[in-house]
Amino acid sequence: MTSQFIGNPAIGSPEANYTGESPVIWPAKINQIPKEIFGDEALFEEELKKIFYGDCWHAVGHTAEVPNVGDFKTFYLGRVPLLIARGKDNQVRVFFNSCTHRGNQLETSVSGNRKEFECPYHRWLFSLDGTLAACPGSKEFAPDFKQENFGLVEVKSEQFLGLIMVTLGKNTPPLTEWLGESTVPTMTALLGGDGRLKLLGYQKVQYASNWKGYNDNDGYHAPLLHTGFRLLNWQGGKGFQRMTSGGHVLFEAELKPATGNGFLKDPSLIEFKGSNPERGSVITQLFPMTVMTKHMDVINLRFAIARSHDVTEVHYAYFAHEDDSEELVKHRIRQSSNLLGPCGMVSMEDAAIFQRIHIGNQTPGFAEFQKGVTSLTEVPMNVKQNDETGNLPRWEHYRKVMGFKREGEQ
Amino acid sequence: MNQAVTVAHTSAIDALHTAYVAALDQGDMAAWADTFAVAPEASYFCISSENDRRGFPLALMYDDCRGRIDDRVSFVTKVWAGTYEPYRMRHFIQRLSCEVAGDNQYRVTSGFTIMMTPEGGATTVLTSGEYRDLIEIQGDRAVFCERRAVYDADVLPRYIVFPF
Numbered sequence: 221m222t223s224q225f226i227g228n229p230a231i232g233s234p235e236a237n238y239t240g241e242s243p244v245i246w247p248a249k250i251n252q253i254p255k256e257i258f259g260d261e262a263l264f265e266e267e268l269k270k271i272f273y274g275d276c277w278h279a280v281g282h283t284a285e286v287p288n289v290g291d292f293k294t295f296y297l298g299r300v301p302l303l304i305a306r307g308k309d310n311q312v313r314v315f316f317n318s319c320t321h322r323g324n325q326l327e328t329s330v331s332g333n334r335k336e337f338e339c340p341y342h343r344w345l346f347s348l349d350g351t352l353a354a355c356p357g358s359k360e361f362a363p364d365f366k367q368e369n370f371g372l373v374e375v376k377s378e379q380f381l382g383l384i385m386v387t388l389g390k391n392t393p394p395l396t397e398w399l400g401e402s403t404v405p406t407m408t409a410l411l412g413g414d415g416r417l418k419l420l421g422y423q424k425v426q427y428a429s430n431w432k433g434y435n436d437n438d439g440y441h442a443p444l445l446h447t448g449f450r451l452l453n454w455q456g457g458k459g460f461q462r463m464t465s466g467g468h469v470l471f472e473a474e475l476k477p478a479t480g481n482g483f484l485k486d487p488s489l490i491e492f493k494g495s496n497p498e499r500g501s502v503i504t505q506l507f508p509m510t511v512m513t514k515h516m517d518v519i520n521l522r523f524a525i526a527r528s529h530d531v532t533e534v535h536y537a538y539f540a541h542e543d544d545s546e547e548l549v550k551h552r553i554r555q556s557s558n559l560l561g562p563c564g565m566v567s568m569e570d571a572a573i574f575q576r577i578h579i580g581n582q583t584p585g586f587a588e589f590q591k592g593v594t595s596l597t598e599v600p601m602n603v604k605q606n607d608e609t610g611n612l613p614r615w616e617h618y619r620k621v622m623g624f625k626r627e628g629e630q
Numbered sequence: 631m632n633q634a635v636t637v638a639h640t641s642a643i644d645a646l647h648t649a650y651v652a653a654l655d656q657g658d659m660a661a662w663a664d665t666f667a668v669a670p671e672a673s674y675f676c677i678s679s680e681n682d683r684r685g686f687p688l689a690l691m692y693d694d695c696r697g698r699i700d701d702r703v704s705f706v707t708k709v710w711a712g713t714y715e716p717y718r719m720r721h722f723i724q725r726l727s728c729e730v731a732g733d734n735q736y737r738v739t740s741g742f743t744i745m746m747t748p749e750g751g752a753t754t755v756l757t758s759g760e761y762r763d764l765i766e767i768q769g770d771r772a773v774f775c776e777r778r779a780v781y782d783a784d785v786l787p788r789y790i791v792f793p794f
Contacts, residue, residue, distance in 0.1 A: 330784055421681040421688025424785040448709045485697035538688050557692030562789040565705050569713040571789030
């Protein structure tokens with residue numbers, strides 16, 4: 221029997237540890253972000269409690285990463301080790317990756333397939349559904365020991381088209397409510413329409429960047445950074461950028477075929493073979509730090525781990541759709557590998573910015589948002605496709621979750 | 631194959647490895663591309679050992695034709711110029727096996743270590759790994775028909791500009 225996690229005092233809750241006296245005073249001007257929040261170790265501890273272990277949902281994987289019974293992957297939410305496994309009943313569950321006996325890390329592999337999980341320390345054996353199947357010597361255990369009470373601790377999880385979301389918070393709203401209705405069409409388009417995805421592989425990398433700096437600059441941003449677009453004569457198509465009050469950002473744009481300008485000797489890198497150019501570029505950015513993108517024929521879910529105040533780890537997972545032809549899968553592999561990852565033609569510069577902005581943020585003052593700012597007091601909820609103000613509602617949400625007061629606010 | 635590996639051929643293979651290391655350690659992308667065959671099917675893959683072990687085709691660099699090898703030179707020298715934080719590399723290579731694979735062709739595996747020095751910083755290990763190559767002797771020189779760099783790091787310590 222598994223037990224569901226409903227708030228663990230060992231991990232800490234905001235109420236228990238946070239005094240409510242924030243060291244950060246947020247500027248009154250809506251387009252200024254205080255740079256001090258990017259380099260503060262103590263603040264990171266507070267963020268772990270209030271955001272990563274608080275009442276938020278976090279994407280930790282997709283069911284297509286564990287397609288068969290017994291498949292598992294390990295992951296982290298902040299510092300908390302997770303074990304994601306598919307049971308014999310085909311259900312994908314998320315557990316703390318910790319033996320319920322003395323707390324030993326249960327599974328050390330990044331991924332694999334097992335019939336059961338065995339802790340080597342005292343040979344406690346757990347079934348794929350978390351049940352404690354065996355524990356040698358239990359006749360001498362404490363008088364109140366009941367085997368059925370020592371299943372792996374299951375973390376509260378919900379899925380959206382196979383996207384596995386978890387929360388450690390006690391008062392997290394249901395996933396659909398937290399995502400909000402407006403995210404559904406964009407996320408559906410991104411996840412292949414029905415979430416029936418097939419894993420193609422990973423690119424995994426650490427950035428010397430605060431998680432907020434990573435998140436503020438991943439996803440959609442102005443194309444000026446990308447020399448590749450200019451060299452390829454690649455114009456963006458018409459689309460929209462939409463934000464939710466919960467801090468999520470949705471972006472969709474029509475895909476205009478790139479001429480390539482003769483720049484590439486192998487122009488198949490930027491060929492579009494999919495069937496929906498009107499939704500050729502789709503990005504969803506979920507608070508606090510999940511970026512997912514479907515650009516051309518690349519389906520890429522970026523599972524990120526806030527390791528510390530200055531290290532962010534990103535697992536770029538790439539997918540095909542189960543119904544794809546062999547030719548389309550091959551094309552997706554060729555395009556995914558070389559276009560949008562930490563070494564991608566279009567996106568390597570993004571990675572450089574994550575680190576450079578982290579260095580630059582260790583200075584006093586503010587990160588200033590300009591393009592699209594029309595009011596200095598109202599958080600913009602309607603922005604144009606290329607405005608940088610799309611990030612501001614997420615910052616406002618972050619400020620509220622952290623309890624930071626604006627200058628002059630009582 | 632009964633054909634033996636000749637001394638002339640092993641020294642050509644050694645010279646190829648040296649040329650490859652010299653090119654990347656000097657950041658000379660054109661010289662890097664020159665170590666590959668000009669044939670359209672020449673290929674270079676840089677892939678994590680996790681993907682490789684699990685049979686996932688996705689790579690960090692998937693240059694499955696000569697055109698893509700040349701395009702990678704353009705990425706580094708034209709597309710990304712001025713955006714990334716510069717770093718220097720030193721490759722250390724140790725040949726592990728060399729077997730005849732056909733007329734003037736050899737399957738060669740080598741272990742590699744890449745040390746990385748960011749400008750203004752200290753030297754650290756970027757990653758280690760294994761090269762799995764198909765090398766052809768053309769006249770008095772050897773070239774890569776295929777080079778597959780399988781890197782050990784499950785998580786790379788930074789974003790990557792240069793091939794491994």
